[in-house]
Amino acid sequence: xxxxxxxxxxxxxxxxxxxxxxxxxxxxxxxxxxxxxxxxxxxxxxxxxxxxxxxxxxxxxxxxxxxxxxxxxxxxxxxxxxxxxxxxxxxxxxxxxxxxxxxxxxxxxxxxxxxxxxxxxxxxxxxxxxxxxxxxxxxxxxxxxxxxxxxxxxxxxxxxxxxxxxxxxxxxxxxxxxxxxxxxxxxxxxxxxxxxxxxxxxxxxxxxxxxxxxxxxxxxxxxxxxxxxxxxxxxxxxxxxxxxxxxxxxx
Numbered sequence: 001x002x003x004x005x006x007x008x009x010x011x012x013x014x015x016x017x018x019x020x021x022x023x024x025x026x027x028x029x030x031x032x033x034x035x036x037x038x039x040x041x042x043x044x045x046x047x048x049x050x051x052x053x054x055x056x057x058x059x060x061x062x063x064x065x066x067x068x069x070x071x072x073x074x075x076x077x078x079x080x081x082x083x084x085x086x087x088x089x090x091x092x093x094x095x096x097x098x099x100x101x102x103x104x105x106x107x108x109x110x111x112x113x114x115x116x117x118x119x120x121x122x123x124x125x126x127x128x129x130x131x132x133x134x135x136x137x138x139x140x141x142x143x144x145x146x147x148x149x150x151x152x153x154x155x156x157x158x159x160x161x162x163x164x165x166x167x168x169x170x171x172x173x174x175x176x177x178x179x180x181x182x183x184x185x186x187x188x189x190x191x192x193x194x195x196x197x198x199x200x201x202x203x204x205x206x207x208x209x210x211x212x213x214x215x216x217x218x219x220x221x222x223x224x225x226x227x228x229x230x231x232x233x234x235x236x237x238x239x240x241x242x243x244x245x246x247x248x249x250x251x
Contacts, residue, residue, distance in 0.1 A: 072200020
């Protein structure tokens with residue numbers, strides 16, 4: 001092999017080695033930069049969360065209101081914790097229940113300051129199934145489509161069994177609800193009333209308009225009291241049998 005050829009080959013080998021070294025250094029530096037950027041983002045996020053009121057265990061209703069822009073009175077809110085530890089404000093369950101109940105008893109949007117007075121005028125204290133006076137006949141007719149027993153509603157508005165000699169599974173479920181430890185306030189409607197979380201004002205919640213195929217909506221209190229709003233089915237999307245069967249199966 002000529003001397004000049006050996007020199008060319010040697011130079012080529014040196015260039016290849018140098019190129020390999022340069023590529024290796026660049027890859028190593030790039031990995032370090034990615035790791036540094038990732039650490040920076042994670043550290044920044046952690047610092048950011050630590051500075052957010054909603055991630056602090058000591059967060060107060062006043063602080064969370066200011067952070068989230070809610071404007072309702074502090075007394076209506078409760079602090080709840082999300083899956084990621086974030087604190088949120090929601091209207092207290094007992095207040096939402098009272099607003100909905102006052103709306104049922106008056107048949108119109110109640111004034112928030114009057115809900116306790118409205119409820120006190122029609123006390124519903126016993127457990128069982130209390131039926132709104134405005135829909136009692138319709139409710140009994142709908143109930144008759146899926147049951148075998150005979151039912152009646154007493155002067156206090158409570159459902160009772162008139163003749164239970166020929167029970168089916170639905171009758172057994174109804175009997176357990178009548179004699180159980182929970183209270184069910186039942187009405188037939190296309191809407192109910194609640195407090196808006198942001199403003200704290202009484203607003204209409206048109207659940208039937210939002211979903212024509214929803215058979216009922218429920219408002220639960222913390223003391224085992226429940227308001228069952230059965231759809232009025234204005235658009236006739238469902239049969240009475242379908243509605244009542246779904247109610248019995250799911251309350």
